[in-house]
Amino acid sequence: MDTTKSPFGSVKRQSRNVSIQRPQVERRATRGPLDVVDDPLADASIGSAVASPTDPASARQSAELQAQPSEPEPEARERPTTDVDLSFLKDPSIYHQLGTEDIPRAFLDSPNQPPSDTPLAELLQYGHFRRAAGASLIELTRCTSDDATSIFELLYTRLACLVLISRADLASVEAASMTDFLACNAPGAEKLTPLIPWELRILLVRLQSIAAADGGRRGIMALYALSAEVRAHIHEAQEAGNEHEVSLWSDRLRDLGLRVADTFVEMGELETATRHLDSLVDPDIDELVYRKALLRLRIGDVAGARRCVERIQNAQRRDDLDTLLEAANGHMSKAAEEWQIRTNEHAEDALSATNLAVGLLYTGKIAQARRVFEELSQRSPAFPGLLFNLGTVYELCTEHALERKNELAQTIAAKAPSSTSGGWERANFDFKL
Numbered sequence: 424m425d426t427t428k429s430p431f432g433s434v435k436r437q438s439r440n441v442s443i444q445r446p447q448v449e450r451r452a453t454r455g456p457l458d459v460v461d462d463p464l465a466d467a468s469i470g471s472a473v474a475s476p477t478d479p480a481s482a483r484q485s486a487e488l489q490a491q492p493s494e495p496e497p498e499a500r501e502r503p504t505t506d507v508d509l510s511f512l513k514d515p516s517i518y519h520q521l522g523t524e525d526i527p528r529a530f531l532d533s534p535n536q537p538p539s540d541t542p543l544a545e546l547l548q549y550g551h552f553r554r555a556a557g558a559s560l561i562e563l564t565r566c567t568s569d570d571a572t573s574i575f576e577l578l579y580t581r582l583a584c585l586v587l588i589s590r591a592d593l594a595s596v597e598a599a600s601m602t603d604f605l606a607c608n609a610p611g612a613e614k615l616t617p618l619i620p621w622e623l624r625i626l627l628v629r630l631q632s633i634a635a636a637d638g639g640r641r642g643i644m645a646l647y648a649l650s651a652e653v654r655a656h657i658h659e660a661q662e663a664g665n666e667h668e669v670s671l672w673s674d675r676l677r678d679l680g681l682r683v684a685d686t687f688v689e690m691g692e693l694e695t696a697t698r699h700l701d702s703l704v705d706p707d708i709d710e711l712v713y714r715k716a717l718l719r720l721r722i723g724d725v726a727g728a729r730r731c732v733e734r735i736q737n738a739q740r741r742d743d744l745d746t747l748l749e750a751a752n753g754h755m756s757k758a759a760e761e762w763q764i765r766t767n768e769h770a771e772d773a774l775s776a777t778n779l780a781v782g783l784l785y786t787g788k789i790a791q792a793r794r795v796f797e798e799l800s801q802r803s804p805a806f807p808g809l810l811f812n813l814g815t816v817y818e819l820c821t822e823h824a825l826e827r828k829n830e831l832a833q834t835i836a837a838k839a840p841s842s843t844s845g846g847w848e849r850a851n852f853d854f855k856l
Contacts, residue, residue, distance in 0.1 A: 507615055510568040512578060517600050518560055519593050521553055525850045529829070529836040535847065537840075543580070550846035556584035571618045579623040582630065587845050589852075595633040602631045621675065624649065625682075632686075639690045643683065650679045677705055684714065693722045709737050716744050725751050746778075755785050766795075773803040780812065789820050804844040805835045807853055814855035828854045 511517075523531055530536070537551050543562060546555035563577040578601065585594035605612050605627075628649065632642025653676045660668035680703045687696035697718050700711050716731035729748060735741045742765075750758040759782030765775040780795035796813040803809065813831060817824040832854050840847035 505569055505571040505614060505618060507571070507610075507612075508568050509571060509574050511600055511604070512574055513564050513566065513568065514600075515560075515564060518581075518597055521556060521590070525852070526553075526848060527829070527832040527836070527851055527854065527856065529833040530848045533836040535836065535838075535840050547580070548842060549840035550842035551840060551848065552584040552587045552842075552846040553848055556581055556588070559584065571615065575619055575623055579620055579626060582623075582626055586626075586630075588848075589845075589850065591630065591633055595630040598627055598630040602627050639686050643686055646679055646683055646686070650676060650683075653679065677703070680705070681714075688718070688721075693718055709735055709740065713737075713740055713744070720747060720751055743774075750778075750782065755782050758782050759786060770802075773799060773806070773809070776803075777809060777812070780816075784816065789816065792816060793820060800831065800834060804841060805838070805849060805853075806844040810835075810849065810853045811855065818855070825856075828856055832856070 537546060537549070537554060541551070541554070541558075543555060543558045546552075546558055559577045559580040563574060563581065566573045566577070582594045582598055585591065585597070605615070628642055628645040631645065632639055635641040653672050656672040657669060657676065660666075660672060680699075684696045684699050684703075687693070687699060697715055700715050700718075703711060705711055712731050712734045716728045716735070719725070719728035719731060725748060728744070728751070732741055732744045732748065735744065742761075746758050746761040746765075749755075749761065759779060762775045762779035762782055765772060766779050769775065776795055776799045780792040780799070783789075783792040783795065793813075793816045796809065796816055800809060800813060810831070814824070814828050817827040817831075821827060832849070835849060838847070
């Protein structure tokens with residue numbers, strides 16, 4: 424039997440595996456042209472060309488971060504410890520200093536910058552993820568070497584914050600000590616696995632695949648290894664009659680299935696991703712069909728996408744995809760009219776407003792597109808797709824694009840801090856500066 428090392432030991436070599444996010448290895452993400460968006464795979468924290476304003480991956484990562492305990496629990500409450508020496512995770516030399524040279528001055532000088540003694544929990548709550556990355560590291564180095572629970576919680580916070588500020592390249596390097604320790608089956612590694620939070624295990628797999636020059640194959644194998652482990656937990660829970668555990672592990676298995684599909688998309692294996700989605704058994708049929716429709720649109724199979732749309736029960740999703748089909752068929756003016764109606768009815772719908780602006784741009788109405796983007800930047804979280812698109816419009820319609828971009832940075836920095844859409848503080852490349 425051919426075996427391959429995963430972050431959690433030797434695993435049977437299986438078919439491809441997937442991940443929901445694709446952090447950029449390079450600090451400055453490569454941006455694409457303006458485009459309409461309606462992609463649940465998009466992640467604003469990663470710096471994709473045009474990310475969805477809903478940013479599901481980013482929102483989930485932020486929510487998981489805020490759920491992590493960041494303050495020491497009362498001594499009266501026992502916390503699991505380990506006899507494995509975790510001092511190697513406390514070594515400051517494996518972590519990086521985070522500078523501010525790539526942060527616009529508007530954010531550094533903003534009164535919204537938190538005081539230096541702000542607790543970690545508050546930094547996470549208000550989306551100060553760069554500062555939270557530093558604070559979590561300080562707390563981690565202060566932990567005792569046997570306090571596995573605290574160390575793993577803080578390590579997850581550190582790595583997740585780096586991903587959210589588009590420094591997945593640094594996170595993958597900093598995670599190497601942990602992934603190498605587990606992959607080489609070092610003494611005590613098997614004991615540690617049950618103590619590692621599930622979110623951290625998923626993130627370690629993701630970061631390990633970033634560092635590997637294999638096109639994502641290692642990440643796929645690791646995700647399938649996790650899937651096999653999850654199925655074993657489901658079987659044990661079913662035998663024990665523990666419905667709560669069955670539900671918990673079943674949810675994780677469905678999540679892994681979608682991550683596999685997303686990784687196939689990142690690898691450019693769109694047809695494989697579609698076939699994989701066909702193999703999933705999930706009560707939320709609409710979610711699967713919705714993703715299949717988007718994949719079909721992405722590969723240019725408009726007829727196949729139409730067949731998927733006809734199977735969707737949710738009226739709003741069906742209408743959204745119908746409008747995307749109009750755009751895919753070259754009827755951009757009609758699509759823009761539909762997005763205008765939707766924006767008028769639901770002013771808070773940032774997705775429709777973004778697509779409306781792109782539709783206006785492609786029909787030659789650049790001034791109107793600029794106005795829609797600027798109004799959206801005033802009332803909505805500053806997701807990367809919005810900042811990139813607005814920066815592009817400034818470059819197209821004015822000789823003073825640099826001044827306009829700096830003004831945009833000042834507008835965003837003046838907003839109340841929030842953990843949505845990748846956090847409050849933004850980097851220069853988000854504004855195309």
